[in-house]
Amino acid sequence: MGATNVTFATGATSGEGLVTRVERTPTGAIVVVDTTPFHPVDHTWPDQPGDAGVLSSNGQQVAVTEAVMAAVSDTGDFAVGIDIPVKRGAEGWTWLVGHRLDGEAPSWLVEGAAVRLEVDAVRRSGLSRGHTACHLASLALDLAVADLWRKDPGADALGNPDFESRANQTSCIQEDGSVDQYRLGKSLRKAGFDTEGFAASLADRESQINAQLATWVASGADSRIEVDGPTIVDRRRWHCDLPEREAVILCGGTHVSSLAEFAQISVALDLSDPQLLVMTTTVDRVAV
Ligand SMILES: [Zn+2]
Structure with missing residues (x-):
């Protein structure tokens, strides 16, 4: 799995992607998709809040409370936001956009699922x-x-x-x-x-x-x-x-x-x- 591709720089607020990872955390599930229009809050210089929006598939949907930075180390450690122990872009880590949910991921939202991503455009x-x-x-x-x-x-x-x-x-x-x-x-x-x-x-x-x-x-x-x-x-x-x-x-x-x-x-x-x-x-x- 490579780094997350992002499309927000062109102004995009929606897109399609494949779920590559779903992680449970004490503050809600983190869903990683291969390509996303969501802009995440930066973990080292958090000036702009992360986007909110919706993930959906086959008529089912779930709210994203905030997009965040996530990273997984070459040895398998997964970390989110300020818990990432290294600077953005550091070697030995794969850099991801995490979509934070309010609670656990619904059963349809699993690794390999095709999803539509919709940012709150307003x-x-x-x-x-x-x-x-x-x-x-x-x-x-x-x-x-x-x-x-x-x-x-x-x-x-x-x-x-x-x-x-x-x-x-x-x-x-x-x-x-x-x-x-x-x-x-x-x-x-x-x-x-x-x-x-x-x-x-x-x-x-x-x-x-x-x-x-x-x-x-x-x-x-x-x-x-x-x-x-x-x-x-x-x-x-x-x-x-x-x-x-x-x-x-x-x-x-x-x-x-x-x-x-x-x-x-x-x-x-x-x-x-x-x-x-x-x-x-x-x-x-x-x-x-
Ligand atoms: Zn700026």
Whole structure:
């Protein structure tokens, strides 16, 4: 049995596959299928929640509560999510997408069964908008604080000083939004970032980010995912044809196909704790 093939990078939300494994776990059965449109939550950087949906066969169906990463070692150990003891893609392990059920697998859902996989497409598109908006907001944040660096921190996907990769500590993507936390501690100051200047001009920075996001949304730029290969562990990159230049970011998540899907993206910056910047991004979608 090889690594799971995944089709979500093209925007797919349904497909057919063969069940290759059904594992019982204390939190519900995990079903592995050879090919899936389900996007799993990553076990090392869990920014985007896994897809939910339905598996069905011959008129019978069962709900998938969340798609997760799973892996089986060359010696036969099967592990799921945060219990996987190695980094994604590590040698000696076969990498799988697990479909977590609420309870035991029904009797028809066995190894070798042909199944139809259907992702909750409404939830998926909300998460895709949230994820694309999250990347755009962080690029706009990098740009809005570019003048506050006294040393070169390296360049982001648009060539601006890379605040995001220096300071971001968690990213939590939701349907139509995200929350990002940035550590503004001693090490960032040592790296040359003017945290006092930032705190003193927070409202201006927030306005700059929102103005930039409005410009990008108005561009209606194409957005897509490119992959190195078909399996869950092949690298994937988000590409977005912004007016300045094409932005390319290594990313395992799902995304919109065009910025025309947004009516507005806006952020709110919170520095209640002077050591922790919280950026909350909110999406208004275009009415359909
Ligand atoms: Zn991403």
